[in-house]
Amino acid sequence: MLTTRLPDKVEPYRLAARAERLAGLMSLDRFERLAEQVGAQSGDCRVWLEFGIDAQGRREIRGRLEAELQLPCRRCLEPLAQSVASDFLLGMVTSDTLAADLPGTHEPVLVENEQLNLLEVVEDELILSLPQVVYHDEAHCRVSRDQLSSGEAPEPSEPAANPFEVLRHLKGKK
């Protein structure tokens, strides 16, 4: 079980030269771009990184991440627990080595002044690993439940202007 926290920045050339491995946690609430896309998250992302130099002399990072996220259901917008995981292969590039020189197998990551912004890299990978759409099971989705119990008075906590509700009314008018 991982307990250590990963630093926000690392010196990737040094780590690659020593073929070092890092494993640790990053708080999900640090990822602002992720929050903009799918709402605020809590808990940790688990991250494993292997730094190295391949036969062609390219400095690379093999990585894996895993996290449990609360993603909005596409139907009712209520959060739904979803596990995401991703394996990735990164090639380090600096401003003077072009990302285009990397083979297609590697995603470029920018190293500036010998520093790699690990927080940004992990957030990018996490965003890439998001599923396109998530739905509750019919039985657990509020929209489906409402459809089944149509005719009953709506719950007082129900938001007045649910965009999906509006959409359904529009569709019904066709």
Ligand SMILES: [Zn+2]
């Ligand atoms: Zn739902």
